[in-house]
Every structure is written in structure tokens, then in C-alpha cells.
Amino acid sequence: MKFRDMSYDDGTHFWGRIWMWGMGIVLLMFPTAICLYFNAWPEASGFLKGLLAIAPMFWAVGTIEVLTYVPMLGAGGSYLGFITGNLTNLKVPCTITALNKVGAKPGTPEGEVVGTIAVAVSSIVTTTIIFIGVLLIVPLTPILDSPALKPAFDQILPALFGGLGVALIGQNLKVSIAPILSMVILFVCVPSLAPSGAIFVPVAAVIAIAAARLMYKKGWLK
Amino acid sequence: MNHEFSVNSPFLFAAAGVILALVIVQSVFFLVRAWRQAKKLGIDAAKLKSVVKSSAIFTIVPAFSILIGVIALSKKLGVPLPWLRLSVIGALTYETAAAEAAAGAVGTSIGDTATLLTASQFSTIAWVMTLGIMAGVILTPLISRRLLSGVDKLEKRDTRWGEILMSALFMGMISAFLGMIFGKVGEGLTGWIPVFVMFSSMVIMLICAVLIKKFKIKWIEDYALPVSMIGAMALAIPITNAVNAAIG
Numbered sequence: 001m002k003f004r005d006m007s008y009d010d011g012t013h014f015w016g017r018i019w020m021w022g023m024g025i026v027l028l029m030f031p032t033a034i035c036l037y038f039n040a041w042p043e044a045s046g047f048l049k050g051l052l053a054i055a056p057m058f059w060a061v062g063t064i065e066v067l068t069y070v071p072m073l074g075a076g077g078s079y080l081g082f083i084t085g086n087l088t089n090l091k092v093p094c095t096i097t098a099l100n101k102v103g104a105k106p107g108t109p110e111g112e113v114v115g116t117i118a119v120a121v122s123s124i125v126t127t128t129i130i131f132i133g134v135l136l137i138v139p140l141t142p143i144l145d146s147p148a149l150k151p152a153f154d155q156i157l158p159a160l161f162g163g164l165g166v167a168l169i170g171q172n173l174k175v176s177i178a179p180i181l182s183m184v185i186l187f188v189c190v191p192s193l194a195p196s197g198a199i200f201v202p203v204a205a206v207i208a209i210a211a212a213r214l215m216y217k218k219g220w221l222k
Numbered sequence: 223m224n225h226e227f228s229v230n231s232p233f234l235f236a237a238a239g240v241i242l243a244l245v246i247v248q249s250v251f252f253l254v255r256a257w258r259q260a261k262k263l264g265i266d267a268a269k270l271k272s273v274v275k276s277s278a279i280f281t282i283v284p285a286f287s288i289l290i291g292v293i294a295l296s297k298k299l300g301v302p303l304p305w306l307r308l309s310v311i312g313a314l315t316y317e318t319a320a321a322e323a324a325a326g327a328v329g330t331s332i333g334d335t336a337t338l339l340t341a342s343q344f345s346t347i348a349w350v351m352t353l354g355i356m357a358g359v360i361l362t363p364l365i366s367r368r369l370l371s372g373v374d375k376l377e378k379r380d381t382r383w384g385e386i387l388m389s390a391l392f393m394g395m396i397s398a399f400l401g402m403i404f405g406k407v408g409e410g411l412t413g414w415i416p417v418f419v420m421f422s423s424m425v426i427m428l429i430c431a432v433l434i435k436k437f438k439i440k441w442i443e444d445y446a447l448p449v450s451m452i453g454a455m456a457l458a459i460p461i462t463n464a465v466n467a468a469i470g
Contacts, residue, residue: 013367019251020362020363027310030306033233040341058316062355070366082311084310086308101443102273107388112256113260116256117257120249120252121253121277124249125277126288127242127309130309131242133293145293151462151463157402158419159450159453159458160284162423166423166428168396170431175389188404188408201395202394204398208394209391
């Protein structure tokens with residue numbers, strides 16, 4: 001197929017794959033460069049121990065993130081978002097807000113472009129802020145790192161999900177009851193699961209979908 | 223090559239800078255394509271600008287929290303590695319855990335800022351952090367097309383159910399994270415701090431919603447979520463202090 005004949009969606013997948021795998025290789029070049037430039041090779045036992053400690057969990061969460069977030073972000077948003085990262089705490093809520101704002105639905109052609117624009121703008125702004133922050137790291141450190149502000153930054157996720165929760169629950173009150181109740185009960189009863197909470201996103205999604213399906217069949221959701 | 227190692231070596235800054243420049247190029251590439259396509263679809267430019275504005279405003283507070291993550295890790299790992307890891311793919315929660323696990327595996331810890339990392343320890347940590355978060359990079363190109371066309375087929379078969387399904391997916395994500403906030407309530411009053419903060423954020427959001435709907439103050443829309451977030455984070459300081467005082 002020639003580039004010119006490609007539809008927008010075909011093009012997004014074509015360029016998305018090139019960018020994504022290309023960037024994957026570029027990212028691997030960073031630790032490779034450390035090895036070559038400093039002639040510093042990783043310690044085999046430390047490397048294996050470290051990787052074993054995090055990889056199973058991170059790869060499981062990564063897989064779940066792909067399955068859950070790709071339909072929300074759309075193709076373009078995903079190819080970009082899974083490179084620029086910070087999905088849960090930034091890109092996904094940002095995209096949801098943008099879609100809500102203009103009344104676009106994920107999965108529609110409009111939702112696809114709005115999702116891509118939201119993720120792209122958010123990525124550019126984040127990279128820029130962190131870049132400026134790194135330039136000013138000496139004067140900024142005592143302010144951002146002060147013990148007085150620590151309680152505020154410790155609570156960033158509750159502060160984010162509280163407001164976002166209200167915005168989303170308001171639109172889907174009936175759909176939200178079953179998953180919220182079951183997740184609150186789960187984490188109150190088994191607190192040891194909370195640190196790996198992201199694993200439970202698909203569980204909650206299945207509960208939400210099952211409850212929604214039941215209510216839809218009964219005609220409770222118009 | 224065998225250059226003198228430092229966690230803040232100019233070489234590392236340059237390497238991280240080049241990769242981040244590529245990330246910006248990628249973002250601009252996708253932004254321009256989507257923008258052109260939006261015009262083809264006949265979406266109003268004003269609507270697109272409001273997407274840009276709300277996304278930019280929304281991003282500011284979380285971006286600062288990421289910057290704090292960079293500062294926290296930089297004490298042990300230097301600036302370039304956390305800067306790169308938290309700007310690309312990384313997320314605050316993962317990178318901190320990955321760095322801690324990797325540091326532990328080479329016999330040190332992120333908190334131990336008194337001893338300097340050797341080049342080999344640093345190289346090990348960089349490899350573990352990089353490989354640990356590669357799942358999304360490998361999987362997204364492999365399965366996103368099939369996943370999206372599956373969702374698409376479903377939505378075409380029954381449009382209303384397709385919409386409900388997407389809402390249910392959003393609610394599933396939100397529920398898991400809202401549930402996690404309650405994960406420490408068994409530890410006593412301190413465990414309730416995140417819950418109090420979450421409710422503060424909800425109340426501020428509801429006030430914004432009332433202002434938007436009842437009083438028709440439209441411009442608040444863009445700021446409702448950042449305001450609830452900053453407001454609740456600001457309230458987290460007196461809440462934490464009050465809880466600590468109550469416990470004594």
C-alpha cells in the first residue's frame with residue numbers, strides 16, 4: 001500500500017508502530033551507552049535479582065494498562081501515550097477530561113483525534129515543565145522538597161481521583177455503584193492488596209461491565 | 223572508551239536530552255496529523271483549541287509531582303537517569319519502586335545518599351529500570367489494532383451498549399483507584415488521610431459543578447479538575463497536621 005492511499009487510521013497504526021519500536025530501541029540505547037562510555041557493565045546477579053523483583057509485576061500491570069487504556073486513548077493517543085508514560089496519573093485522566101469537555105466518545109473518529117491531541121499536548125507540556133525543572137533544580141529543590149509541602153504531594157492521587165471520580169460518577173451513576181462498592185470493600189478487607197491496586201483495574205472493569213450488561217438487559221439504562 | 227564516571231556526567235545529560243528531543247518530535251508529529259484529520263472531519267477549530275487548553279492546564283499539577291519524583295531520585299541516581307525515566311514511559315509510582323528494587327539488588331538503597339554509586343551499580347540500575355517498563359512498548363504495536371477493531375465492531379452492532387461498555391471501562395479504572403485510597407483505613411486515623419483528601423477533592427469538584435450548571439460560569443470548566451486537585455492537596459497539609467496532632 002502506498003502512503004497516499006492509506007486512511008488516517010491505517011496511517012496511525014503504520015507510523016505508530018514505527019515510532020514506538022523505534023523509540024523502544026532508542027530507550028535501550030541509553031543504558032547501552034552507559035556501558036560503553038564508562039566501560040561499566042551491569043553486575044549479573046544484581047541485574048537478575050533487580051529484574052526479577054520488578055519485572056513480573058510491572059509487565060503484568062503494563063499488559064493490563066494496554067488492554068484498558070488503548071480503547072480509551074484511541075490508536076494515536078496510545079502510540080504516543082505508551083512512550084511518554086505517566087498514564088494513570090496524567091495522560092488518561094487528561095484524555096477523559098478532554099473528551100468530556102467537547103462531548104466526544106472514545107472509539108469514534110472524533111474521539112480518536114481528540115484523544116491524540118490531548119495526549120500530545122499533555123506530553124509536550126510535561127516534558128517542557130520537567131525540562132525547566134531540571135534546569136532550575138538547584139533553586140527549586142528546597143521549595144518542592146520541603147517537609148511542609150510533603151503531605152500535599154503525598155496525596156496527589158486521592159486529590160486527582162476524588163475530583164475525577166465526581167465528574168465520571170455524575171455521568172454514570174448506575175454503572176458506578178457495583179464496581180466502586182466492590183473495590184472499596186475489597187481494599188478495606190484486604191489492605192495488603194492496595195499497593196498492587198492497578199492489577200485490580202480489569203477486575204473492577206469486569207464487575208462494572210457485568211453489572212452494566214445486567215442493567216442494560218433489564219432496561220434500567222436507557 | 224573509559225571515561226570517569228559520575229551520576230551527573232555531562233554525557234548522561236546530553237544522551238537524555240537527545241532522547242527527550244525525539245519524544246517532543248514524536249508528540250508534534252502525532253499532534254499535527256491529528257489536527258489535520260480533525261479539520262478534514264470538520265471539527266470546529268474553537269473546539270480543538272479548547273481541547274489543547276484544557277489538556278495543558280490539566281497537565282501542570284501532575285507534571286510538578288513528577289518533577290518532585292525526579293528530585294527525590296536524583297539524590298542517589300543523579301539528575302539525568304530519573305529525568306529520562308520519568309519523562310519517557312515511566313510513571314512516578316513505578317520508577318521509584320523500580321529504582322529501589324534495583325538499588326537493593328546491587329547492595330545499596332535510594333535512601334543511602336551518603337555513599338556514591340559505582341559505575342557498574344549505576345549501569346545495573348539503569349538496565350533494570352529500562353527493561354522493567356518495556357511491556358507497553360512491545361505490546362501496544364502488537365495488539366492495539368486488533369483491540370480497537372474489536373471494540374469498534376461491538377459498537378457498530380449495538381451503539382448504545384458500546385457507549386455503556388466504554389463508560390463501564392472508565393468506571394472500572396476509577397473504582398480500582400478509589401478503592402485503593404481506602405486501603406489503609408485499617409491502620410487507624412492516619413490511614414484515613416487519603417480518604418479525607420479524596421472527599422475534599424470531591425466537595426470542591428461539586429462546588430465547581432454547581433457554579434458551572436446553576437450559575438452558568440462556563441470558564442470554570444477548564445479549571446474544575448486542577449482546582450479540586452490543588453485545593454485538596456492544599457487541604458492535605460492541615461488534614462495531615464490535624465491527624466498527627468490528634469494522635470499525639
